[in-house]
Amino acid sequence: MMEAFLQPIKLSLFVSLLALIIVSVLGISIAWVMTKIHFRGKLWLDTVLLLPIVLPPTVIGFLLIIGFGRNGFLGILLDTLFDTSIIFTIWAAVLAAVVVAFPLMYQSVRTGMLQIDRNIEDAARVDGANEWEVFRQITLPLSKNSLITGITLSFARALGEFGATIMFAGNIPGKTQTIPTAIYVAFESNQMGLAWAWVLSIILVSFVMLLFLRKSA
Template identity: 60%
Template structure:
């Protein structure tokens, strides 16, 4: 097993880990603000947030190109700031993985926050606790199972991302080639031994993560 074998594994793990960091922060913050709030257009906004869950990954990749490609306003700003286009970089792979994994974290976090007894939060507020302290000492601990499940499922989804990554980040060996894209290339080129090895690795990781979510129940 040489560096050509380990490179997609390491890139996948690094990409999924950074994407997970992003979706955990955004998922928790947005889910907390949305869980018990009521405002006009909430249903529409939530539908947009969950859309990557049902959209084909290639559609997500296409939309990322439109929104962040060098011909877009945002893409032009990022290019001038970074000194290069965001597409076909490792950062693009992280963005693609984060976008498709976000709905998992958001939905799990929202479910967890809604399961918290609001009377416990109100009692803490009556005792003088700030909103931040209520969140850290009451809300987070009581929704921990749902949050952990969201973390695991989000990481697994980011690890297995293929379509959006291939379109937006490309398949550059040693740079943006993740396990799913490496499996595709190996299969297309007839290198079944390498394909099976990468398939085995990602199946073992995914199985252990899915098993851990089951053990939480």
């Protein structure tokens, strides 16, 4: 019984933390490119990157199924190269979490980088620093608060993801059932005690994560 209760919590933490790592790498990298390089179509690309913020999660889930389904280009590619499909697997839950959480990380870090005084970075370059050193020693430290905000929002979004996850990854106990989907099933089956236990667990995890990040700011 206890293992059945803990399984969605463990799964949610795994999905959220892995998604956070992925969106952190992608968000910081792409935000840096978008703030440093000017090219035609940049506004269009920026809009596409932010689109998951305003799209309903069910639409995101639908598009993921279309793309990674048996007849989708990416689905066919995975089947051809690795003889596998990620739909209704833990990796589908991770991908869904990445898609919905990425814009929050990207927008937060991009905003922080745009606020940096370019003269500081230019001074470092004049002193002989290469682009990697400028990024690591100047850009990232000066974007710390925005980065923490992005981490907080992205983790919370990944942890609470429901719509895209239940469509793309399903709700398979012990395999793809996360806390939000477990709460939904418990509520639908009138298991209010169990639903409350999972609700309190996700509140506790979110509170601890938020407290840790705020103390680090």
